[in-house]
Amino acid sequence: MSPGPCESPMRPQPYVVRGVRRETHDVFTLELEPAGDAAPLAFGPGQFTMLYAFGMGEVPISISGDPAGNTMLVHTIRAVGTVTRALERCRKGDVLGVRGPFGTCWPVDEAAGKDVVLAAGGIGLAPLRSVMYRLLARRERYGRIALLYGTRTPEDIVYRDELEEWRGRLDLNVQVTVDRAGSDWRGNVGAVTTLLPRAEFDPANTVAMFCGPEVMMRFTMLALMKRGLQAEQMYLSMERNMKCGIGLCGHCQLGPFFICKDGPVFPYDRVKWLFGREEI
Amino acid sequence: MTTVNGDMTEQLHDKRTVVIEPAGLDRLIEVLSRQGYEVVGPTLRDGAIIYDRLASTADLPVGWTDEQGPGTYRLRRRGDNALFGYAVGPHSWKKFLFPPALTLWRARQAGESFEMEAETAAEPRYVFFGVRPCELQAMEIQDRVFMKGAHIDPSYRSRRENIFVVAVNCGHAGGTCFCVSMQTGPRATFGHDLALTEVVGNGSHYFVVETGSGAGAEILDDIPHREARDEEIAAADRLLCDTAGRMSRELETNGIRDLLYRNYENPRWDDVAGRCLTCANCTFVCPTCFCHTVEDVTDLDGRHAERRRPWDFCFTADFSYLHGGSVRSSAKSRYRQWMTHKLAAWIDQFGTSGCVGCGRCITWCPVGIDITEEARAIRESER
Ligand SMILES: Cc1cc2nc3c(=O)[nH]c(=O)nc-3n(C[C@H](O)[C@H](O)[C@H](O)COP(=O)(O)OP(=O)(O)OC[C@H]3O[C@@H](n4cnc5c(N)ncnc54)[C@H](O)[C@@H]3O)c2cc1C
Ligand code: SF4
Ligand code: SF4
Ligand code: FES
Numbered sequence: 001m002s003p004g005p006c007e008s009p010m011r012p013q014p015y016v017v018r019g020v021r022r023e024t025h026d027v028f029t030l031e032l033e034p035a036g037d038a039a040p041l042a043f044g045p046g047q048f049t050m051l052y053a054f055g056m057g058e059v060p061i062s063i064s065g066d067p068a069g070n071t072m073l074v075h076t077i078r079a080v081g082t083v084t085r086a087l088e089r090c091r092k093g094d095v096l097g098v099r100g101p102f103g104t105c106w107p108v109d110e111a112a113g114k115d116v117v118l119a120a121g122g123i124g125l126a127p128l129r130s131v132m133y134r135l136l137a138r139r140e141r142y143g144r145i146a147l148l149y150g151t152r153t154p155e156d157i158v159y160r161d162e163l164e165e166w167r168g169r170l171d172l173n174v175q176v177t178v179d180r181a182g183s184d185w186r187g188n189v190g191a192v193t194t195l196l197p198r199a200e201f202d203p204a205n206t207v208a209m210f211c212g213p214e215v216m217m218r219f220t221m222l223a224l225m226k227r228g229l230q231a232e233q234m235y236l237s238m239e240r241n242m243k244c245g246i247g248l249c250g251h252c253q254l255g256p257f258f259i260c261k262d263g264p265v266f267p268y269d270r271v272k273w274l275f276g277r278e279e280i
Numbered sequence: 281m282t283t284v285n286g287d288m289t290e291q292l293h294d295k296r297t298v299v300i301e302p303a304g305l306d307r308l309i310e311v312l313s314r315q316g317y318e319v320v321g322p323t324l325r326d327g328a329i330i331y332d333r334l335a336s337t338a339d340l341p342v343g344w345t346d347e348q349g350p351g352t353y354r355l356r357r358r359g360d361n362a363l364f365g366y367a368v369g370p371h372s373w374k375k376f377l378f379p380p381a382l383t384l385w386r387a388r389q390a391g392e393s394f395e396m397e398a399e400t401a402a403e404p405r406y407v408f409f410g411v412r413p414c415e416l417q418a419m420e421i422q423d424r425v426f427m428k429g430a431h432i433d434p435s436y437r438s439r440r441e442n443i444f445v446v447a448v449n450c451g452h453a454g455g456t457c458f459c460v461s462m463q464t465g466p467r468a469t470f471g472h473d474l475a476l477t478e479v480v481g482n483g484s485h486y487f488v489v490e491t492g493s494g495a496g497a498e499i500l501d502d503i504p505h506r507e508a509r510d511e512e513i514a515a516a517d518r519l520l521c522d523t524a525g526r527m528s529r530e531l532e533t534n535g536i537r538d539l540l541y542r543n544y545e546n547p548r549w550d551d552v553a554g555r556c557l558t559c560a561n562c563t564f565v566c567p568t569c570f571c572h573t574v575e576d577v578t579d580l581d582g583r584h585a586e587r588r589r590p591w592d593f594c595f596t597a598d599f600s601y602l603h604g605g606s607v608r609s610s611a612k613s614r615y616r617q618w619m620t621h622k623l624a625a626w627i628d629q630f631g632t633s634g635c636v637g638c639g640r641c642i643t644w645c646p647v648g649i650d651i652t653e654e655a656r657a658i659r660e661s662e663r
Binding site: 008009010011014016035052054055056057058080081093094095097239240241243244246247248249250251253255256258261273277278279280 | 389393426432545574589592599600628
């Protein structure tokens with residue numbers, strides 16, 4: 001859905017905040033609805049919007065809601081700096097600006113008939129939650145599904161209710177780990193890679209998707225390759241500074257790619273030659 | 281108007297080659313001004329030839345030329361009264377099409393919501409008077425960035441579609457030029473309404489003028505001119521041939537994309553990092569560099585907001601900032617990004633090199649870093 005020729009692609013559309021939910025001490029989820037009678041945003045899992053706090057600035061944020069049916073645009077945001085902190089101050093009824101959706105999607109259709117491994121680090125679970133919704137909506141289309149999620153501490157776990165609900169299902173393998181925890185934590189401690197042995201899949205017939213810090217993705221990939229996965233079976237979401245989201249400002253470049261339009265989701269074999277290089 | 285390379289109007293008009301006297305160019309400026317155009321072109325300012333408003337040919341750097349080298353630029357008298365006897369200066373036409381600062385929109389808070397204010401100012405209509413062939417290619421390259429992709433910059437497009445282009449073929453090779461290597465000059469072959477070749481010397485001074493569009497051909501009706509004689513065309517051709525033979529440097533482009541992609545880890549990047557000040561002069565003067573940032577601001581009471589779009593430069597730390605630090609924190613990684621983008625990534629992104637061989641980045645680099653030299657060093661390191 002690209003804008004008409006006269007419309008500036010840099011003009012945000014007003015969206016009303018309909019719901020605010022605290023996930024953790026610094027992470028929150030916003031539910032947004034287009035102001036007036038504008039149609040809800042159609043998007044694919046993995047896509048992002050440029051979210052604008054009036055007069056404060058605009059930042060790329062992944063869509064973390066359900067791609068099907070939902071009229072709300074859902075964003076889960078970690079407050080780290082100027083704009084995300086301004087977004088954190090939003091209350092029901094406030095109006096934000098939205099441009100998008102932009103970027104490429106996770107390969108949920110390509111994964112049909114296959115086992116699926118999702119590995120998320122920190123806020124990287126947000127875009128993979130959209131994938132989970134899509135997989136669960138057509139559960140019968142997929143083989144085994146494993147969701148491996150790592151975050152800093154038990155207090156940093158986002159979507160806790162949903163994770164617990166999914167963990168209770170017999171047709172899902174949901175594993176959570178934290179980097180460090182107090183003595184009251186009964187779960188796993190360690191990097192996401194430590195969860196991999198618990199994921200069962202057929203290496204010849206699996207699609208894996210990763211979103212999180214580059215080191216986490218690198219080690220997860222290496223571990224999965226040891227278990228027989230090929231580069232073509234793995235997908236990852238890349239992150240760079242973004243000022244436009246539409247391939248014009250030049251900020252998000254990674255070698256020949258504009259992450260905002262050629263990504264953020266890439267098949268690993270496309271970016272393998274760049275991935276992990278320093279300062280690229 | 282010439283819009284885009286290969287536009288139908290360029291191909292359909294009956295191309296003519298005529299001769300115009302210097303006074304005829306004043307007439308051209310006058311006629312175009314009367315049609316509502318703002319005529320901009322080369323003029324002297326603070327010891328350099330820059331682009332600004334022209335009222336007549338007297339505003340051109342008449343009788344001046346430039347001496348350019350890595351990190352050096354000096355003006356000198358030519359000893360004749362040539363109107364275009366110099367090469368390109370620190371400005372490029374991108375400052376008109378892709379202004380260094382632009383307000384994209386204004387909005388005001390209205391109740392709970394906000395409202396975008398309607399656009400008011402109409403974009404200016406420019407005559408670009410004295411566009412060099414390499415600069416035509418630079419404009420064609422920025423067209424691909426701003427109006428040939430999935431998303432279009434409406435401000436760029438409306439400015440671009442309304443320009444009238446008077447190109448000038450180069451009778452003088454600048455001290456840092458390498459358009460021949462980049463196949464962009466010294467003769468204009470597309471993207472202009474009129475293309476002039478200035479012939480000056482032996483008591484004569486005239487312009488051989490080729491039409492490049494229907495609009496260019498039409499305007500000749502209002503300008504004193506006559507059909508060009510064979511020997512006049514030959515004299516102009518000889519001049520351009522001489523210029524091509526006097527290129528100050530070369531850039532071997534064969535396989536350059538893969539060459540650079542193979543050499544992300546070359547020690548030459550450390551070497552150039554030892555010299556580069558990350559001042560961003562090179563990106564500032566480059567006619568194809570298009571990177572910009574977005575700044576959102578409000579007035580004091582916070583009810584009015586606007587979005588501005590200033591140029592931005594891949595040599596700054598902020599450019600690649602992610603929460604926690606910059607992706608490219610070293611000078612090495614920033615120069616590598618700039619040159620690899622220019623000479624390699626651009627080819628994947630826009631189907632063309634990002635360099636037109638104008639030499640500006642070499643002349644205006646305070647420490648004289650030379651992109652042709654750096655590319656050569658990388659190539660030779662593989663031998
Ligand atoms: C495709 C994509 C999807 C993202 N999805 C999410 C998400 O779902 N939830 C979430 O919390 N965060 C997400 N981020 C990260 C988020 O964009 C940054 O945390 C945010 O830009 C920080 O802005 P700030 O002004 O609060 O921080 P400051 O530290 O004040 O940053 C200043 C400026 O630097 C840039 N910047 C800083 N960090 C980043 C970053 N990590 N990525 C891109 N630009 C940055 C922004 O332009 C920002 O305005 C995503 C980033 C990308 C590229
Ligand atoms: S890289 Fe240098 S020589 Fe090439 S177009 Fe830009 S300024 Fe001119
Ligand atoms: S190459 Fe030269 S002009 Fe460019 S940033 Fe480095 S010192 Fe400045
Ligand atoms: S964010 Fe501007 S080009 Fe990608």
